[in-house]
Amino acid sequence: MQKIMEQVQKKAAELLQAGTVDQVVAWRRGQFFYDNAPGIFTKATGCADLVYDEFCPANLSKYLMEATKKKLKTAVFLKPCDTYGVNQLLKDNRIDRKYFIALGTPCSGMLDIKKIRAKGITGITKVTAEGDTVHVESVYGNQDLPKADVLLDKCHMCKGNAYMIADEEIGEKLPTPKPNPDAFAAVKKIESMSPAERFKFWQHELSKCIRCNACRDVCPACSCEQCIFDNPAAPVAGKAYADPVEEDLFHIIRAFHVAGRCVGCGECARVCPQGIKLGLLNMKFMKDINTYYGTFQAGADATTPAPQVTFKPEDVEPSVVERKA
Amino acid sequence: MYKLQAQELPKLYAALAEMSHLYVPVLQDGKTDFAIWTKEAQLDLQTVPTAKSMKNVIFPQVEKLMDFDRDGKKLSVTARPLPTDAVTVFGVRACDVQGLVVLDKVFLKDPVDTFYKARRDSSVLIGLACSRPAETCFCTAVGHEPGVPGADVDTWLIEGTLYWEAKTEKGKALTAKLDG
Numbered sequence: 001m002q003k004i005m006e007q008v009q010k011k012a013a014e015l016l017q018a019g020t021v022d023q024v025v026a027w028r029r030g031q032f033f034y035d036n037a038p039g040i041f042t043k044a045t046g047c048a049d050l051v052y053d054e055f056c057p058a059n060l061s062k063y064l065m066e067a068t069k070k071k072l073k074t075a076v077f078l079k080p081c082d083t084y085g086v087n088q089l090l091k092d093n094r095i096d097r098k099y100f101i102a103l104g105t106p107c108s109g110m111l112d113i114k115k116i117r118a119k120g121i122t123g124i125t126k127v128t129a130e131g132d133t134v135h136v137e138s139v140y141g142n143q144d145l146p147k148a149d150v151l152l153d154k155c156h157m158c159k160g161n162a163y164m165i166a167d168e169e170i171g172e173k174l175p176t177p178k179p180n181p182d183a184f185a186a187v188k189k190i191e192s193m194s195p196a197e198r199f200k201f202w203q204h205e206l207s208k209c210i211r212c213n214a215c216r217d218v219c220p221a222c223s224c225e226q227c228i229f230d231n232p233a234a235p236v237a238g239k240a241y242a243d244p245v246e247e248d249l250f251h252i253i254r255a256f257h258v259a260g261r262c263v264g265c266g267e268c269a270r271v272c273p274q275g276i277k278l279g280l281l282n283m284k285f286m287k288d289i290n291t292y293y294g295t296f297q298a299g300a301d302a303t304t305p306a307p308q309v310t311f312k313p314e315d316v317e318p319s320v321v322e323r324k325a
Numbered sequence: 326m327y328k329l330q331a332q333e334l335p336k337l338y339a340a341l342a343e344m345s346h347l348y349v350p351v352l353q354d355g356k357t358d359f360a361i362w363t364k365e366a367q368l369d370l371q372t373v374p375t376a377k378s379m380k381n382v383i384f385p386q387v388e389k390l391m392d393f394d395r396d397g398k399k400l401s402v403t404a405r406p407l408p409t410d411a412v413t414v415f416g417v418r419a420c421d422v423q424g425l426v427v428l429d430k431v432f433l434k435d436p437v438d439t440f441y442k443a444r445r446d447s448s449v450l451i452g453l454a455c456s457r458p459a460e461t462c463f464c465t466a467v468g469h470e471p472g473v474p475g476a477d478v479d480t481w482l483i484e485g486t487l488y489w490e491a492k493t494e495k496g497k498a499l500t501a502k503l504d505g
Binding site: 032114118120122123124125140208274275 | 354355356371373457459460461
């Protein structure tokens with residue numbers, strides 16, 4: 001990863017130095033090694049702060065919206081899974097192709113510091129990955145962990161190392177984590193619950209919501225310029241858990257809103273400070289779309305219309321959906 | 326200073342829960358926060374700091390302060406009774422205590438927040454010294470001492486033994502009650 005990071009830094013500096021782009025969207029070193037955050041770089045000299053390692057999970061595709069609005073030529077580093085978001089934003093006319101250069105950036109899975117801590121390791125000072133093993137250094141000693149145990153949840157849904165959009169690729173593609181054999185196993189588990197159990201499950205999950213809107217803000221499919229939930233005059237912005245219906249509706253409406261456009265990047269669940277399994281709602285929609293309209297992957301390209309916005313005579317009618325299933 | 330073996334702690338919790346609403350750091354859904362102690366609760370004294378401070382115990386985010394009753398054109402307002410139930414919080418860290426010092430400056434000054442004051446008065450805080458602060462901790466940088474929580478009772482959990490020292494009148498009263 002060190003070598004790839006150097007290539008990423010070099011590429012960013014070159015593009016800025018040559019004036020090919022106005023800005024580079026990449027990952028900036030955080031205060032701690034595990035909290036790298038999206039960063040916008042405008043000077044070649046600033047690229048020393050640019051970081052790329054196993055703690056750069058952020059999907060940067062949505063930053064292209066601001067770049068398009070400001071008409072700034074932008075280079076953006078995209079992991080394979082992030083490229084789906086870019087295609088979706090293109091399809092939704094939220095970003096303009098002429099304002100960005102997509103740089104495919106190899107990834108072999110991002111790590112979850114929370115999962116490492118959950119192994120009982122505290123005072124962690126350094127984490128490096130090598131093959132299937134993760135070396136954890138802490139002020140209280142060192143430890144090796146199996147990488148699969150500490151991968152981010154979203155990396156267990158890895159769609160592979162192919163870029164859906166890339167003007168240029170940095171380095172060689174890396175082997176990706178083995179995805180779950182059944183991507184919809186978790187959804188099937190919830191489907192098999194009784195309505196009462198299912199209600200209880202979601203009531204518990206969604207009651208944790210503090211309405212910080214992080215899931216919405218990070219989502220490459222949730223890209224309305226004016227969001228209905230940003231209305232201070234409407235009683236939908238409460239952060240306190242006073243009315244459970246509000247949180248429930250927020251997430252259900254959002255899931256409907258992005259149905260057929262959700263690329264399954266898993267960012268919503270990753271950024272949730274409350275650990276709500278938000279991706280499950282979207283996965284349920286994806287599963288149903290696959291079942292009723294044929295397998296579809298949003299963001300695989302920037303042109304194919306989603307099944308929800310097209311009509312085919314053989315489409316299932318809402319009333320016969322159950323029968324066909 | 327009292328000494329208690331760690332395996333005796335459940336007895337302590339049970340005794341405290343007997344005489345008050347007992348809050349402890351509980352691991353739930355992958356996060357540790359202060360919650361009501363139950364025999365089944367997964368106690369977590371290792372995680373420092375908790376996801377949220379213990380502020381919620383004294384100053385809940387949502388609270389019913391009064392009831393409105395409308396009878397035709399008549400509107401009557403009834404204040405809810407003050408929360409005076411005895412509360413004990415175990416596992417309070419030095420930073421939690423400092424957080425309350427700041428809140429006190431706001432809510433105990435004129436005009437006094439009566440609900441806050443009632444909760445503050447009716448609660449006893451049992452501090453727990455930090456032995457393994459997180460890399461994100463910075464209390465020493467702002468002049469606090471993680472090894473001395475500064476609560477009503479301060480405790481230290483060292484190698485399977487809990488050391489207990491009452492620091493305030495409230496803490497001494499609680500200790501006497503437990504002793505009896």
